[in-house]
Amino acid sequence: MSTISETDVLIVGAGPAGLIAAWWMAKCGIRLRVIDKDPNELLHGRADGMRPRTVEILDSMGSRMMETITQESFPMLSSHNWMRDEDDNIQRVERLDMYEDHRKVLATPFHSQALSQGRIERIIQDAILDLTNGSVVVERGVAALGLEYDQSLEQDHSAYPIAVTIHKQKQNQNQTEKVKAKYLIGCDGARSWLRRELGYKTEGSNTNTIWVALDVYPITDYPDVRKPSSIQTPKGTMLMIPREKGLLRIYVPMGIEGQDAERDTVTLEQASAYVKPLFKPYKFDFERCNWWSAYSLGQRHSERNRHDGNRMFLAGDSVHNNSPLIGLGLNVSVHDAWNLGWKIAMAFSCPAGVDRNAILSTYEAERLPIAKTLVHYDRNWTSLFNKALVEPAVFIQRYIEFRNFSDGYRWNYPDSRLINRATSKQELASNLVVGESFTHARVSMHADGQTYWTCSRLRADGRFNIILLAGDWDDAQQKERVQTFCQKLEEEKDGTSLLYTRYPYPWKSSSSFYNYDKSNCDRGRPHSLINILTIHTGGDETPLLEFPTAVRGPYHYLYGWDYSRILVDMARPYDRYADGKAYEAWGVDRRKGAVVVLRPDMHIGWLGDLEDFDALEGYFETFLGAAWKE
Amino acid sequence: MSTISETDVLIVGAGPAGLIAAWWMAKCGIRLRVIDKDPNELLHGRADGMRPRTVEILDSMGSRMMETITQESFPMLSSHNWMRDEDDNIQRVERLDMYEDHRKVLATPFHSQALSQGRIERIIQDAILDLTNGSVVVERGVAALGLEYDQSLEQDHSAYPIAVTIHKQKQNQNQTEKVKAKYLIGCDGARSWLRRELGYKTEGSNTNTIWVALDVYPITDYPDVRKPSSIQTPKGTMLMIPREKGLLRIYVPMGIEGQDAERDTVTLEQASAYVKPLFKPYKFDFERCNWWSAYSLGQRHSERNRHDGNRMFLAGDSVHNNSPLIGLGLNVSVHDAWNLGWKIAMAFSCPAGVDRNAILSTYEAERLPIAKTLVHYDRNWTSLFNKALVEPAVFIQRYIEFRNFSDGYRWNYPDSRLINRATSKQELASNLVVGESFTHARVSMHADGQTYWTCSRLRADGRFNIILLAGDWDDAQQKERVQTFCQKLEEEKDGTSLLYTRYPYPWKSSSSFYNYDKSNCDRGRPHSLINILTIHTGGDETPLLEFPTAVRGPYHYLYGWDYSRILVDMARPYDRYADGKAYEAWGVDRRKGAVVVLRPDMHIGWLGDLEDFDALEGYFETFLGAAWKE
Structure with missing residues (x-):
């Protein structure tokens, strides 16, 4: 049928x-x-x-x-590396903290998990x-x-x-x-x-060396069983990743050369018998294996x-x-x-x-x-793992070298209609790189002082976000620059304004059962494909209604003003992460600010000055076209 | 029927x-x-x-x-106080941050909400x-x-x-x-x-002054509409509390004297007409009122x-x-x-x-x-609110005076079988007061370095918790003290040990669908009414299995050891709140430690030295009696 x-x-x-x-x-x-x-x-x-x-x-x-x-x-916080001595006993030689000093400026609230x-x-x-x-x-x-x-x-x-x-x-x-x-x-x-x-x-190749991955509940006196760790073995370097609920993932090189077909001949009993003595002088055993798999490395x-x-x-x-x-x-x-x-x-x-x-x-x-980079890096990385006596320091160096790539924060997309370096001014923000994803910081809401990571104010709903780094609103000259910029955002050209009406939000916007914003009542579906979020560096004493309407957001006949759209980069005594150093993290002048456009995936599409409104408008026009008639 | x-x-x-x-x-x-x-x-x-x-x-x-x-x-972060001038216009005169410097030692991860x-x-x-x-x-x-x-x-x-x-x-x-x-x-x-x-x-009394409480979506240019604030009015002090979803709770003294019956004559129109001009020179209006009530103050x-x-x-x-x-x-x-x-x-x-x-x-x-204290404090507090021209400074002084009571952290329960000051040594921990609830700090798990507030490791399940502040485990002498204490915990007397078998956990322990501990596999229902949680001040290099079995927790034939029961008070680069100052917050000697017993409601029932095992045992015996035969 x-x-x-x-x-x-x-x-x-x-x-x-x-x-x-x-x-x-x-x-x-x-x-x-x-x-x-x-x-x-x-x-x-x-x-x-x-x-x-x-x-x-x-x-x-x-x-x-x-x-x-x-x-x-399970957060990945450190890496512990063990070598094997002449008596085949293992010894810890290196400990690497995966996170640098978090009392310094942070780029993200998230760990590897x-x-x-x-x-x-x-x-x-x-x-x-x-x-x-x-x-x-x-x-x-x-x-x-x-x-x-x-x-x-x-x-x-x-x-x-x-x-x-x-x-x-x-x-x-x-x-x-x-x-x-x-x-x-x-x-x-x-x-x-x-x-x-x-x-x-x-394109690519497979090595023929067989590795085994196992998820077990370890019964062991191996000291680093709840820390990510690696151990040298005669056939390469074994890797252990602690996981949720007390599980441990083990990757172990079996030292068997084989084709795809021969992988199937490896049994759990074999793998288990092979892996346990590798922890010597520690006892290592398990009763329960949740999952295991034999495979050959390849890219x-x-x-x-x-x-x-x-x-x-x-x-x-x-x-x-x-x-x-x-x-x-x-x-x-x-x-x-x-x-x-x-x-x-x-x-x-x-x-x-x-x-x-x-x-x-x-x-x-x-x-x-x-x-392609992934394949390149992986080849580079696994060749280290397949060697018998690589020093942990070499792994660490390689790890650090590829870290920005692997953590996903430095994927620089090339020029296109969606990534416009030509009309951007990269010099305005040394750490907000056009083509890369946005760097987050903890700032606070101007109206009520609640603290948020910027990412939590930038939900994925298909909209482009104009991040208006408004600089020092308390400075009269800067205030005028912001006001002029905001006026242009609202100003109609051929009957539409960039902020409100040129590109109406095209989706019905399925909303989540859990979308409950403590700072705001439900204002329904967005009106425009373009959203604006403002982060300034003035104090929090300015009454919200003194800010331009463009950045304040719409007035609602029942709910009044939206108080959630203006943020401030200032230190707060009740939050150690809201340290007033967001602009510093971004490399942006605290007085003069900048304008950043984020695509719906949070990659930076354009970056400019408050005076560069034409370029901003042009950025959108190159791919969205002229005003959309509804 | x-x-x-x-x-x-x-x-x-x-x-x-x-x-x-x-x-x-x-x-x-x-x-x-x-x-x-x-x-x-x-x-x-x-x-x-x-x-x-x-x-x-x-x-x-x-x-x-x-x-x-x-x-x-909505977190309550600050309080903003407004007075009324001769022209009946209001002016902000005071701003109080509700939280002191969080870079100092914290007593709790929680705000008023x-x-x-x-x-x-x-x-x-x-x-x-x-x-x-x-x-x-x-x-x-x-x-x-x-x-x-x-x-x-x-x-x-x-x-x-x-x-x-x-x-x-x-x-x-x-x-x-x-x-x-x-x-x-x-x-x-x-x-x-x-x-x-x-x-x-x-016992108590009612004043006859009628107040009105309203939950509204405000439409206003009043600058502090999203901050907790108070405004002097001719009839007393009006109080505003911002809430979830853009709501504002208003408490306003109406200046009407009346009995219970007469409250019913107040209408929303009246209350609304009365409250709106009180914000002068600011406009204040609302279209939507979610709830309102008229009442007379009383205790x-x-x-x-x-x-x-x-x-x-x-x-x-x-x-x-x-x-x-x-x-x-x-x-x-x-x-x-x-x-x-x-x-x-x-x-x-x-x-x-x-x-x-x-x-x-x-x-x-x-x-x-x-x-009784609540009634006393409330009488004290509302009499201020019912007066016409109280200075904000007076409120603030009163607030601070009662703060420990109102935040709920300093409720000192009297001596009883459950609160045993007689056999406790309060001098060992200046900030863990027998009779009061435990002061929390952010510490990390010894085995894996994950950071936790102590409260998140102390779930409410009816158990008593022995908090073993083990001091400096790396110090040989202290280590011996801890070992001796642990030995006694496990030692059988008349066939039962205090830690494991004397008082078996009496409940089936309904478990939550959401109880998913990333640090541990499910080990089923507790065995004993007494649980132990250890927090030491040594480094995190000691292999877990070198700690005494009493503090490590039970071995499970499938899942091995429990890695989640030993914590360490040390600064971690990846967490600004795990600052290694927990002992300092508790006022406990980092080297010598102390033993604290928490009741199931987290109030401190007993506090002693590692040598005071007999007193510890006695604490439980006075209300639990001799060993329970199953």
């Missing part, structure tokens, strides 16, 4: 990448389906953690995901259920079989150029269905069906992650496949989908004047180089 | 006190019913906030209550649902009508000396039911049915809160009734029930050797003086 149906976005694969892409569609109220050939939800094993910027992304998605993660996950992939997937699924009132559920046990693509429909926005034949096994009945879609995202892993359908080659990336027609995309492991040792697969996958999701939502929902191809093409330009 | 039924604990009144009492029963798996004559859940109005220690209590109850509160409530009573009640109810798998629900629209008490059964633990006739209106049918119970708690408000049944008189307390037979108790407004201005009614009510709940649970569940009457009598000894 075969049926034909339609959806707007079809996502193949419900791992972290597929779920993040699905979340964006759910958030923007776009019709979607997510299928996964695995009939069961992942419960144990696979990836084991998130880097700071990944945690930041999940936090920005709301639905209390961050609270669940904070509750459950260890948590099993299954829980991370469950948390994202819960957020999707929350946003869609339970209506979007992953269809499991459903495989994609065939792809038809009608290129003639490619540029017709209302058409469904894609048809995917899917197959579901249900109560001993095989059902096939043809799903027509406007967009197709393949998040279907290393052996991606979509990548094969599109004929993209992969591959796809030659492309985007089909020319900008209707079909790959994300996650289907684009890059790396060793688990580096702990970046899940992270880079999440970021792929994070980058892609809002762009598809824009292409799908924004009116005709928007340059859809320009927006969607940036996905490849921005993410494919990251996939 | 009348039926007869049995329950173990019957709670009349489902306000904050009734719900907290119900939570303890739910937590300890004791059969209970909660009835409330109001057919509807409270949605708006009444109390509007929690003091720090109240927030700490809710946090210790688990079930993610604290996360919800943090998300929703403004949140409406209805939300607080809902959050506690959700926790009860969580603990009981949805089986304990408040029975609404059910009133208590008659009480029978059989004094001859009073001392028979298995008997039901109480019978309450309850009446429920249901689909136009009136049903009565006779509920037999072992314990009865009246949390039924100022006009308490149970208090009248028991014939307890109230009363019941002569008793406990029936001699220790089977019937009063808590909350049924014991003390005060003005809303002081913002303490809900807080003191929560603390009443907090104090009573675990005592009833112990009396109900512990074996015969336990001196039930001694335990239950302490409720009156500990809480009735608090009710």
Whole structure:
């Protein structure tokens, strides 16, 4: 029996990448389906953690995901490295604190967090259920079989150029269905069906050395069992990551040379018998192993992650496949989908004047180089792990070298319509780099003194944020500059103002059950694709209503003014992190300020002076086009 | 139609006190019913906030209550005071930061939080649902009508000396039911049915001045609308408390003298017309008023809160009734029930050797003086508010004077079997005062370096906690002292050891759906009524297994050791609050330490030296009796 149906976005694969892409569609109220050939939800094993910027992304998605993660996950705070002496006994030789002095300026409130992939997937699924009132559920046990693509429909926005034949096994009945879609995202892993359908080659290589990963409840007197640690072994360096609920993830080189087929011959008994003596002189045992897997290290990336027609995309492991040792697969996958999701939502929902191809093409330009860097770094990293007697200092040096990349805070996207260095003034903010994601700081709300990390005021809802670093509002000259800038934001040109009416918010904006802002009553869906958040350096004595209306936000006939949109960078006696050093962290002049544009994924698209309003307007016009007529 | 039924604990009144009492029963798996004559859940109005220690209590109850509160409530950070000049215009004259320099040692991670009573009640109810798998629900629209008490059964633990006739209106049918119970708690408000049944008189007085409380969405240019503030008016001092979701609570003296009956003649129009001009020269208006109430200020307390037979108790407004201005009614009510709940649970569940009457009598000894102090303070405080031209400085002085009382951190309970000053050595810890609740600090876990507030490691589950401030473990002499102390904890006397077997944990321990400890796997229900938590001042390099087994906690055949029970007071680069100053905050010698016993409500019951094991043992024996035979 075969049926034909339609959806707007079809996502193949419900791992972290597929779920993040699905979340964006759910958030923007776009019709979607997510299928996964695995009939069961992942419960144990696979990836084991998130880097700071990944945690930041999940936090920005709301639905209390961050609270669940904070509750459950294990922060990676230090690394302890052990060497092996002539008697085959291990000794700790090095301890590395992963975080520098937090009494200094911080770039993020988030740590790297260890948590099993299954829980991370469950948390994202819960957020999707929350946003869609339970209506979007992953269809499991459903495989994609065939792809038809009608290129003639490619540029017709209302058409469904894609048809995917899917197959579901249900109560001993095989059902096939043809799903027509406007967009197709393949998040279907290393052996991606979509990548094969599109004929993209992969580049890379596998080593033949077999490693084993295990999740166990250790019974041991090994002193660093609850700290991330590494131990030299005769076959390479073993890595241990403590996890939630007392679990320990172990990565151990087995020293067996083999092909894919031979991996299957490794048994848990073998792996267990091999790993236990490696802790000598400490006893190491376990009764319970939650999950284990044998694999050979290898790195591959796809030659492309985007089909020319900008209707079909790959994300996650289907684009890059790396060793688990580096702990970046899940992270880079999440970021792929994070980058892609809002762009598809824009292409799908924004009116005709928007340059859809320009927006969607940036996905490849921005993410494919990251996939390549990942492969490069991983090769570099795993070759160290595969060697027998590498000094911990070498690992540490390598770790530090790649740290900005691996923590996800220094991914610099190239020039495009969405990243405009040409009209930006990078010199205004040494630490807010155009192309990179925003650096967060703890500031306080002008009206009530509550303290917040900037990220918690920048929720992911598809909007662009103008961060108005207004400088010293108490300085008369600066105040005038701010007022002039604000006037231009509101000023109508050909009947629309940049801030309010030029680009109306295009989505219904699914709202979360948990979206409860203590500083504000519910003001309904946003009106504009462009939001503004102001952070000044004056005192907090100025009455809120003396600020320009542009930065204060709209007046509501029932609820009055919005008090949550003006922040101040000042030290607060009740919060050690609100230390009045945000501008210092950003490298911005406390008196003169700057204007920063954040894309919906929080990457900086443009940076300029308060006088550079024309360039700011131009930034948006290059990809959003002229004013949208509603 | 009348039926007869049995329950173990019957709670009349489902306000904050009734719900907290119900939570303890739910937590300890004791059969209970909660009835409330109001057919509807409270949605708006009444109390509007929690003091720090109240927030700490809710946090210790688990079930993610604290996360919800943090998300929703408005922290009280400062107070802004306005006077009125000759032209009737108001001017800000004073600003008081409610929190001192947090870079100094902190006593608590919690602020005072403004949140409406209805939300607080809902959050506690959700926790009860969580603990009981949805089986304990408040029975609404059910009133208590008659009480029978059989004094001859009073001392028979298995008997039901109480019978309450309850009446429920249901689909136009009136049903009565006779509920037999072992314990009865009246949390039924100022006009308490149970208090009248028991014939307890109230002492106190009402002023006749009418005040109005309003919850509005303000539309105003009054600069301090999002800060707690006060304004002098011709009839007294008006108080404004910003709240969740942009709400503002206003307390305004109307200057009308009247009796209870005349309150009803005040209309919202009148109150609204009166309050708006008081903000002159600022405009003040509102379209939406969520709730309002007219009342006369007054203070009363019941002569008793406990029936001699220790089977019937009063808590909350049924014991003390005060003005809303002081913002303490809900807080003191929560603390009443907090104090009573675990005592009833112990009396109900512990074996015969336990001196039930001694335990239950302490409720009156500990809480009735608090009710009296509340009335005294409130009288003092509201008399200031009722005067026309009080200087803000006077309020501030009075606020500071009563602050330790109102924040709930300095309620010193008198000597009893549960508070043993006679065998304690107060000089060992200048800031951990026997009889008061514990002062919290941020310390880190020895095994993994994760940082925690001490309160987050001390969940409310009915257990007593021995806090072993082990001092400098790296000092050989001190190490020996700790080892000797630990040996005694484990040593058997007449076949039982204090730590493990003397007093087995008596409850099934309902566990929360949300109880997910990132540092530990689930080890099931506790084994002993006595728990130990160690905080030392040595470094974190000592392997965990070098600590005595008593402080490490039990070994589990599947999960190995428990890594979460030893904490260290040291500065951590990744956490500005983990500053290594906990011992300093407690006033304890970093080298020599001390031993502190916390009751299940976190009040300090005993304090001594590591050599004072006999006194420690004696502390427990005076109320728990000799070893419990299972």
